[in-house]
Amino acid sequence: MIRVLIVDDEALVRAGLRLILEAAGDIVVVGEARDGAEAVGAVERLRADVVLMDVRMPGLDGLTAAERVTRLPDPPKVIMLTTFDLDEHVHRALRAGAVGFLLKDTPPRDLAAAVRTVAAGNAMLAPTVTRRLISSFAEKGPSGAEVACERLTALTEREGQVVRAVARGLSNAEIGRELSMREATVKAHVSRALAKLGLVNRVQAAILVHEAGLR
Missing domain, CATH: 3.40.50.2300 (Response regulator)
Known part of the structure; x- marks a missing residue:
């Protein structure tokens, strides 16, 4: 329940x-x-x-x-x-x-x-x-995008792929299928990425990705 x-x-x-x-x-x-x-x-x-x-x-x-x-x-x-x-x-x-x-x-x-x-x-x-x-994130100026991109450089290539998939609204299971990973591995990547970025949850990660102009 x-x-x-x-x-x-x-x-x-x-x-x-x-x-x-x-x-x-x-x-x-x-x-x-x-x-x-x-x-x-x-x-x-x-x-x-x-x-x-x-x-x-x-x-x-x-x-x-x-x-x-x-x-x-x-x-x-x-x-x-x-x-x-x-x-x-x-x-x-x-x-x-x-x-x-x-x-x-x-x-x-x-x-x-x-x-x-x-x-x-x-x-x-x-x-x-x-x-x-x-739409509001798409209208942000280049300085905000640059800051967001700089923050995302803290991630490994795989973590970056996972976070961009999160920003597209995919679940852990969907990300796993797309990237050929186990769901538990996806969850671990998400947790590590959030910790590195100092974020609380997936929504904040999606916001950062959109601010950076990435998908």
């Missing part, structure tokens, strides 16, 4: 999300929190695999809470939920370590699928968010 923590300041939203997720059969909601501060405390108490985090909440907002949660030892995967797919929210959330960004009007089946996807170690972004995010 995938263990989920729901964080939203509206009780009706939390109840609706719980109903949707627990109807999936393979997901259990282990707790709820009304704001970012409660969320950080709940993450430290509960062993959630995934946190669904509202962006806008009173007190400690979801973006700040996500930054704190992803810095904890063995942190859960964080999916940000919002009514508005504002670029500044998306960029900050992903740089904070969130691995998903979904709109609150996401269909119930897609919401459950997103939880399964991030629990498996992959990223999940709303399609409109993905298109604009990649």
